[in-house]
Amino acid sequence: MAEQQAETCNYNDLHARRAADLINLKGATVLVVGANTGADCRYFMDWGAKEVHGVDVVPNVGCDYQADNVRYFRMSAEAMQLPNNYYDLVYCFATMEHVHDIVAAFKEMTRVTKPGGFIYSVASPLWNSRSGHHMACLASHPWIHLRMGKQEMVHYCKSDGIEGERGLSIEAIVAYVLDSTEFNRRPAHDYTQAVATIPNVMIVSNLLYNEPESAVPEDLKTELALKGIPHDELRAVTHEFVAIKRPLTWKQRIVGTARRIVRVGRTQISGIRRLLK
Numbered sequence: 001m002a003e004q005q006a007e008t009c010n011y012n013d014l015h016a017r018r019a020a021d022l023i024n025l026k027g028a029t030v031l032v033v034g035a036n037t038g039a040d041c042r043y044f045m046d047w048g049a050k051e052v053h054g055v056d057v058v059p060n061v062g063c064d065y066q067a068d069n070v071r072y073f074r075m076s077a078e079a080m081q082l083p084n085n086y087y088d089l090v091y092c093f094a095t096m097e098h099v100h101d102i103v104a105a106f107k108e109m110t111r112v113t114k115p116g117g118f119i120y121s122v123a124s125p126l127w128n129s130r131s132g133h134h135m136a137c138l139a140s141h142p143w144i145h146l147r148m149g150k151q152e153m154v155h156y157c158k159s160d161g162i163e164g165e166r167g168l169s170i171e172a173i174v175a176y177v178l179d180s181t182e183f184n185r186r187p188a189h190d191y192t193q194a195v196a197t198i199p200n201v202m203i204v205s206n207l208l209y210n211e212p213e214s215a216v217p218e219d220l221k222t223e224l225a226l227k228g229i230p231h232d233e234l235r236a237v238t239h240e241f242v243a244i245k246r247p248l249t250w251k252q253r254i255v256g257t258a259r260r261i262v263r264v265g266r267t268q269i270s271g272i273r274r275l276l277k
Contacts, residue, residue, distance in 0.1 A: 011093075011094075012039065012040060012043075012093060012094075013043065015093045015120075015122055016040055016043040016044065016091065016093070017043075018120070019089060019091045019118070019120035020043070020044060020047050020089070022089065022118040022120060022242070023088050023089050023117070023118055025044065025047050025048045025049050025089075026048040026049075026050075027048070027049075027050045028044075028048075028049050028050060028088040028089060029049070029050060029051045029052075029053075029086060029087050029088050029089075029114075030044045030049045030051070030052045030053070030087060030088065030089045030090075030091060031052075031053050031054075031055070031082070031086075031087040031089070031090045031091065031109075031112060032044070032052065032053070032054040032055070032091050032092070033055055033056075033077045033080075033090060033091065033092035033095055033105075033109060033121075034055075034056055034077070034092055034093065034094065034095025034096075034098075035054025035055060035056045035061055035062060035072060036056055036058060036061065037058075037060060037061070037062065037063050037064035037065070038054060038061075038062040038063065038064045038065030038066070038070075038072070039064060039065060040054070040091065040093065041054045041062070041065055041070055041072075042065045042067075044089075044091070045067055045069070045070060050069065051069045051070075051071075052069065052070050052071075053070070053071050053072070053073065053082070053087075054070070054071075054072045054073070055072070055073045055074075055075050055076075055077065055080055055082075056072075056074065057074065057075070057076055058074075059074065061073070061074050076099075076105075077092070077095070077096075077099050077105040077108060077109070078099060078100070078101045078104040078105045078108060079104070079108065080108050080112060082112045083112065084111055084112065085111075085112070085113070085114050085115060085245075086112050086113075086114065087112055087113050087114060087117060088113075088114055088117045088118070089113075089117060089118050089119075089120065090109045090110075090112060090113050090117070090118070090119045090120070090121075091120050091121075092109065092119075092120070092121040092122070093121075093122050094122065094123070094124055095121075095123070096121055096123035096191070096239070097123045097124065097125070097126055097127060097132075097183065097184060097186070098182055098183060098184060099184060100181070100184045102184065102186060102190065102191060102194045103194045103197060106119075106121070106194055106195055106198055106241070107198055109121065110198050110200065110201055110243070110245060113245040114245065115245050115246065115247040116244065116245065116247055117244070117245050118242065118243070118244055118245075119201070119241065119242065119243045119244075119245070120241075120242050121239075121240070121241040121242075122238060122239070122240050122241075123191060123238065123239040124209075124237060124238035124239070125237050125238070126186075126188050126191075126236055126237060126238065126239060127183055127184070127185045127186060127187075128146065128187060128188065128229055128233040128234055128236065129211075129234065129235075129236060129237040130142030130143050130211070130215075130234070130237075131237075132145060132146070132183070133145040133177045134177075134183075135165065135173055135177060136165055137157075137162050137163075137164060137165040137170070137173065138157070138162070138173075138177075141156075141157075141160070143220060143224070143234065144156070145177050145178065146224055146227070146229060146234075147220075147223065147224070149178070150174055150175065150178050150179065153174045153178070154170055154171055154174050157170045157174070158170060187233055188208050188232075188233055188236035188239060189208075191208070191239035191241070192206050192207075192208060192239065195241050195243075198243070200245060200246045201243040201244065201245055201246060202243060202244045202246055203241075203242075203243045204242040204243055204244065205240050205241065205242040205243075206240075206241055206243075207239070207240045208236045208238070208239055208240075209236070209237055209238040209239075209240065210232070210235040210236050210237065211234075211235040211237060212235070213231075213235065215235060216231055216234045216235060220234070221234070
């Protein structure tokens, strides 16, 4: 278990560094989508960001890392109450595979990114991959979450000596994997198609990282094909999306300026009316 956690921490560090290298992080504003308890926010503050915000739906968002110029918001990636065109970098790692409306979430991440800013999103492991269940105790039984129902899976795990992990029983683990809404269960191609619909971005990367064909046993391909899962899906482990938000067109600039003038005018009129009362 300690080795599993160390490996995960290395992946977090690796992807945070890749994202940070996309921009001049000194003085930058960063949004971490799927901030969880705050560990990823720490990376960007330590590396020189001016301001870091984190969003997540978990009730304890940001509980493990608090600092000046770090703020957390409990909200969904699909509908963020955050300003347009604000962040130099929007970073999302190992989160999108849990988000149900991925089209809305990708569009929201783009909306809050500054023109010329970057979006860096990596979803992994995808649901139909060998470790789509996200559970270390099931790692020696790849694709088990696709092959078995709840009772069969519990019985099989107990017969193999798997009792659970992180203080949770195997019954709770299996219920979490198969019954909960924690996973979107999206096929891999949904991610690439969702990204292709986003306006106002220059896509740097919209890729699926696949295991080799030989990684999936022939009998498993046949078994899961009968359930409507093609073998390419079983190989797709990770979706990577990297994009630059396009600068505003002159029409967008004019409209934005006009709207700001109207807002300022309304504020001034309201102030004058209060003074006259």
